[in-house]
Amino acid sequence: MHHDDSSQVPRRRSKLALAGAALVPAALAGWLVWAVTSGPARSLPPEARPAPGPSGAPLASPVTPAPPAPLAGKTVVIDPGHNPGNFEHPHEINQSVNIGTNRKECDTTGTSTNSGYTEAAFTLDVSHRLRTLLRQQGATVVLTQDADRPYGPCIDERARIGNAAKADAVVSVHADGSGTGNRGFHVILPALVKGGTADTTSIVGPSRALGERVAREFALATGTAPANYIGGGTGLDVRKDLGGLNLSTVPKVFVECGNMRDPKDAALLTDTAWRQKAARGIAAGVSTYLRD
Known part of the structure; x- marks a missing residue:
């Protein structure tokens, strides 16, 4: 008896499409990790780059100044x-x-x-x-x-x-x-x-x-x-x-x-x-x- 398998083709293609779609965000995430840790800073996409300061340079982490010495100047x-x-x-x-x-x-x-x-x-x-x-x-x-x-x-x-x-x-x-x-x-x-x-x-x-x-x-x-x-x-x-x-x-x-x-x-x-x-x-x- 002859079986027509044409009805199974769309199903297989749907599974492949889903698998490919799942790989895209994972690959993008991996690329971002490489770009941050190893790659040049200029390769980061705009949304992943540090916010610039007033002069255009990335903002540094705030540093708490040391308290003044009580007898300084004496x-x-x-x-x-x-x-x-x-x-x-x-x-x-x-x-x-x-x-x-x-x-x-x-x-x-x-x-x-x-x-x-x-x-x-x-x-x-x-x-x-x-x-x-x-x-x-x-x-x-x-x-x-x-x-x-x-x-x-x-x-x-x-x-x-x-x-x-x-x-x-x-x-x-x-x-x-x-x-x-x-x-x-x-x-x-x-x-x-x-x-x-x-x-x-x-x-x-x-x-x-x-x-x-x-x-x-x-x-x-x-x-x-x-x-x-x-x-x-x-x-x-x-x-x-x-x-x-x-x-x-x-x-x-x-x-x-x-x-x-x-x-x-x-x-x-x-x-x-x-x-x-x-x-x-x-x-x-x-x-x-x-x-x-």
Whole structure:
């Protein structure tokens, strides 16, 4: 028997047409992937190209700017008390210099713990830590000395360094040499002095503001109390006999971080971790003052 297959031809053609239609979008998608990842950018169809910016170039992804450093544009002078070389230059450091209202020795060797850890070594260590912390906040930091000179500088030159830098704040780092049982820190502020070449009129107020903030933050960072032998428990002491303060024309304070001659305080001052806390407290005080 003869079978007429002509009725099956259209059906086969329909299946082929459907298969071909399905291949078109798949091929187009594959071509687009190649064009984006491998092919030249000009081969992309208009609808697949990045939207142009105002100048015709593709828009870049937005970048969030970094927040400004809190102390950017500020200058801080750190004055590490004494100098490790002072011990070898007694004649030079005993020369008298003008401190504005009278004369005083150029510098001293400073004190030390009973075990021989010197104030000069302590002040440099804390000053280096303080410098790092302030630079991390964007401040420009100047040291009056970094054991990079035979002795000194003399107290009048220390003041001039801060003045020449037009410092926003100056901190002189020290440790005290009082008697056993006298414990704690204190911050020395300039008194109102006007005579000879000294005139602290313009810095008394700002220096007190700086000193109050340093005292507060130092206590918080170190967990130590204000001195029990000076300042009436406030942690603040006002003096008119220090050339470094009398000759300053910018806000300046001294920080006596503790008493090296007391065994309990000495245990703190010789501890590396505690010195980092001390630097952190001073830095926080300076930063708070400069940002107020």
